Amino acid sequence: MVKNKTIIAFETKSGVSKENAELIASVLNKKFGLEVDITNLKENKNPDITNYDNIIVGSGIRMDRWYRRPKSFLSKNNFSNKKLAIYLSSGKAGNPEFQHDQIVEDYIGKILKKRPHLKPIAYNAFGGCYMQGGKTIENFRDPEKVIQWAEQLGKLLLE
Ligand SMILES: Cc1cc2nc3c(=O)[nH]c(=O)nc-3n(C[C@H](O)[C@H](O)[C@H](O)COP(=O)(O)O)c2cc1C
Incomplete structure (x- = not known):
């Protein structure tokens, strides 16, 4: 197995989770030398993760709910011996009228x-x-925040 092979699996409706997948992949590849595949869960509902060390799951939020496919992907796999990371794209997460930590807790915690x-x-x-x-x-949207997170994530994936 190639060490540190990464897959980003996302679902999007307005396009932001796809953009974020591409930003994260670009940082992990260019800055950390990781091999990254991106897959759209709408086209590939339950991608085979056997050959991947790192799994990154991305979803948008509508009506306070995750999209169906990323949630089901998380339920169907146990990710043992793999590093898992999750990101969401949400209007409230980028809106200063809402407390970001609370949104992360409500939607992911x-x-x-x-x-x-x-x-x-x-x-x-x-933010979406x-x-x-x-x-x-x-x-x-704030691509800089996504890039910063991807940089922190890259370090964790190389540990
Ligand atoms: C009908 C609709 C409902 C939405 N509901 C929420 C919501 O409950 N909470 C939130 O944070 N953002 C909400 N949003 C904003 C989305 O999270 C935003 O469009 C985000 O970019 C979705 O991710 P995507 O672009 O990957 O589809 C909503 C957007 C739409 C169009």
């Missing part, structure tokens, strides 16, 4: 408590954008 087999080495929620009819209504 609670999911993890219900699934004690999941022990991610890192997780975070990043609200789209309507193909137009951006509100944009809370």
